[in-house]
Amino acid sequence: xxxxxxxxxxxxxxxxxxxxxIIGALPPLRRAGRVAAWFSxxxxxxxxxxxxxxxxxxxxxxxxxxMRAVWWWLPSVRGxxxxxGVLVDAQSTTMLLLVTLVALLVQVxxxxxxxxxxxxxxGRYYALQSLFAFSMMGVVLAPNLLQLFVCWELVGxxxxxxxxYWYRKPEAARAALKAFWITKAGDVGxxxxxxxxxxxxxxxxxxxxxxxxxxxxIPLAGLSIITFCIYLGAMGKSAQFPxxxxxxxxMEGPTPVSALIHAATMVTAGVYxxxxxxxxxxxxxxxxxxxxxxGAFTALLAAVLACVQTDIKRVLAxxxxxxxxxxxxxxxxxxxxxxxxxxxxxxxxxxxxxLGAGAVIHAVGSNDVADMGGLARRxxxxxxxxxxxxxxxxxxxxxxxxxxxxxxxxxxxxxGFPIPFVxxxxxxxxxxxxxxxxxxxxxxxxxxxxxxxxxxxxRAQDSHDTAHxxxxxxxxxxxxxxxxxxxxxxxxxxIIAMIIGVSFLVTPPHAEFESxxxxxxxxxxxxxxxxxxxxxxxxxxxxxxxxxARAFAPIRxxxxxxFWLDDLYLALYRSVLLVFSRAVGWTxxxxxxxxxxxxxxxxxxxxxxLRRMQTGKVQDYVWAVGFGLLVxxxxxxxxx
Amino acid sequence: MGLQAYLTLAAVVFCIxxxxxxxxxxxIGILLGIELxxxxxxxxxxxxxRFRGDDTGMVFTLFAICITVAEVALGLAIVILLFRTxxxxxxxxxxxxxx
Numbered sequence: 083x084x085x086x087x088x089x090x091x092x093x094x095x096x097x098x099x100x101x102x103x104i105i106g107a108l109p110p111l112r113r114a115g116r117v118a119a120w121f122s123x124x125x126x127x128x129x130x131x132x133x134x135x136x137x138x139x140x141x142x143x144x145x146x147x148x149m150r151a152v153w154w155w156l157p158s159v160r161g162x163x164x165x166x167g168v169l170v171d172a173q174s175t176t177m178l179l180l181v182t183l184v185a186l187l188v189q190v191x192x193x194x195x196x197x198x199x200x201x202x203x204x205g206r207y208y209a210l211q212s213l214f215a216f217s218m219m220g221v222v223l224a225p226n227l228l229q230l231f232v233c234w235e236l237v238g239x240x241x242x243x244x245x246x247y248w249y250r251k252p253e254a255a256r257a258a259l260k261a262f263w264i265t266k267a268g269d270v271g272x273x274x275x276x277x278x279x280x281x282x283x284x285x286x287x288x289x290x291x292x293x294x295x296x297x298x299x300i301p302l303a304g305l306s307i308i309t310f311c312i313y314l315g316a317m318g319k320s321a322q323f324p325x326x327x328x329x330x331x332x333m334e335g336p337t338p339v340s341a342l343i344h345a346a347t348m349v350t351a352g353v354y355x356x357x358x359x360x361x362x363x364x365x366x367x368x369x370x371x372x373x374x375x376x377g378a379f380t381a382l383l384a385a386v387l388a389c390v391q392t393d394i395k396r397v398l399a400x401x402x403x404x405x406x407x408x409x410x411x412x413x414x415x416x417x418x419x420x421x422x423x424x425x426x427x428x429x430x431x432x433x434x435x436x437l438g439a440g441a442v443i444h445a446v447g448s449n450d451v452a453d454m455g456g457l458a459r460r461x462x463x464x465x466x467x468x469x470x471x472x473x474x475x476x477x478x479x480x481x482x483x484x485x486x487x488x489x490x491x492x493x494x495x496x497x498g499f500p501i502p503f504v505x506x507x508x509x510x511x512x513x514x515x516x517x518x519x520x521x522x523x524x525x526x527x528x529x530x531x532x533x534x535x536x537x538x539x540x541r542a543q544d545s546h547d548t549a550h551x552x553x554x555x556x557x558x559x560x561x562x563x564x565x566x567x568x569x570x571x572x573x574x575x576x577i578i579a580m581i582i583g584v585s586f587l588v589t590p591p592h593a594e595f596e597s598x599x600x601x602x603x604x605x606x607x608x609x610x611x612x613x614x615x616x617x618x619x620x621x622x623x624x625x626x627x628x629x630x631a632r633a634f635a636p637i638r639x640x641x642x643x644x645f646w647l648d649d650l651y652l653a654l655y656r657s658v659l660l661v662f663s664r665a666v667g668w669t670x671x672x673x674x675x676x677x678x679x680x681x682x683x684x685x686x687x688x689x690x691x692l693r694r695m696q697t698g699k700v701q702d703y704v705w706a707v708g709f710g711l712l713v714x715x716x717x718x719x720x721x722x
Numbered sequence: 723m724g725l726q727a728y729l730t731l732a733a734v735v736f737c738i739x740x741x742x743x744x745x746x747x748x749x750i751g752i753l754l755g756i757e758l759x760x761x762x763x764x765x766x767x768x769x770x771x772r773f774r775g776d777d778t779g780m781v782f783t784l785f786a787i788c789i790t791v792a793e794v795a796l797g798l799a800i801v802i803l804l805f806r807t808x809x810x811x812x813x814x815x816x817x818x819x820x821x
Contacts, residue, residue: 705744
């Protein structure tokens, strides 16, 4: 029996798919641009309504049992090898809400943000947006690992195409390919993991697998390799060290795309995958420990990197990497619920921050905080919502990120990982610091930041999507709040973030563990001290930014060089991959092709020689016939 | 004279015809050689028919002679056409069978 919740989930899943197909298949609609935009947004709205109804229907059903509707996909003798369909449970309906909400708001926002774009490319943008939303929902609702993997790859393709939306810009094209290949490196691991798991258990189905795992029918031998392979896939998508390098570069795409990638689709897929398969990971504690340690390390590393960036989008990108580290650390500590909660709240406020940054970039025409300053007076609405997002990210009470971040910290401590806990606490301090550095530099203080000494290094690497807006640097005096169609989504997200924050204060989320009493004050003190340091440095200027930079000179230099990870990858690419490719190319050209060429040359040569036998003269053939006849007769005679 | 003598004669005529066909450079000579070979076969047929007292061989021979006439007419026509297009009736110049 298919219940209402399943029908609603299916509707939500198929709306963006229909939108993509219709926009893709009807060139006049696609070339019309604006019409395609509103059509796609309309479909996203229907999907959101369906997701809300589906969520309510599932909650009303009052059952923890997952509901599903599946169809055969790869039939084989012993039942279907794979199915497609939807799996509706508490996790997937909640995640579906987030995905559809952010997708809708981003699409509406983009109609204004990208209003200067030519109509045909706007149509392409919206077709891809719809496909992106569909594939992410496919991951969210997947009832088995095979459908999950297919949609997972679709997510990767869509993100590549949208990051490279301005594909004529070489940096954007390169960033798109980088995002695709680095996540692809992780996806190979995921595919291997899924296939190995099928070999071990004979099923792709998540419900069956969960049943097997919970009744401990899965052989433990070799399971660590499988879970580690699955973690590799999540590592690539969710930008965990050392595969995080694609995410900052992905900032080359339009800002709404960054909002979508960071908040609802793409990077959340990895965390969601681990949340979905937590019962499998629970069987392999050693892999979980890796997940936790690496998550905490990523969180700290990205926080340090974010401190030296001057590009507002790059600061946000590194903050995402850092927050993903938090989620992974919580999952690694064995409390996937805490990670999932942080994923949801982070999705809301990160979408808010990115769209707010987009409004600033739209108004100022530059990504660089040095070109901003005093924007709070000129763009009061944007400043308020950005501040709400920042407070949420910093983990200040009353705001969305506070409760979930505390949950994550508590779970890591409770899971028995004190050192990662300290790393995460340090990252929380840095998070508050770097976010408020951006706020003070961009929204408060004088117009035009005086440089503070030595940030040019990062500036030089950064590129700006200035050219795509008609404003240009230096239009600070004319900066103003964006029209309602852009501020509307910002306010919606800000209000949701506030509601979540306040409601968590009233009714704390149901915790799976008991945190020590000192944790909440500690988290608040850490966040507030980060804000205080940023205030003293960038607002009051009682602490010189130069002195701070000098004090941490070695770390700063390393962070400006992104800890040489990109250089390492480049060197590896040049010294290993290119040499290997050349060797393979040589083998193919001279060994494989060589053998074939020799054989074909021999054949041609032999044919050339044989054809000399033929004179074309009738008499010669008569000779041959006569001689042949004689031989035949002689043969017959001997036989007798 | 026994059957042996007729068969020997036919074999000799056949060999002369074959030799002519293979060695003559003139296409008309080749046609003549073919005629000789055919007639050698006819001799065989008639000889067997006479010695076995079966008339079928005679009838068959008459039939073969008729066919031969038609064949010679066709062959001569081909030779004339060859001569017209090539200005020569020498077999050495005809090597169109070579691809």
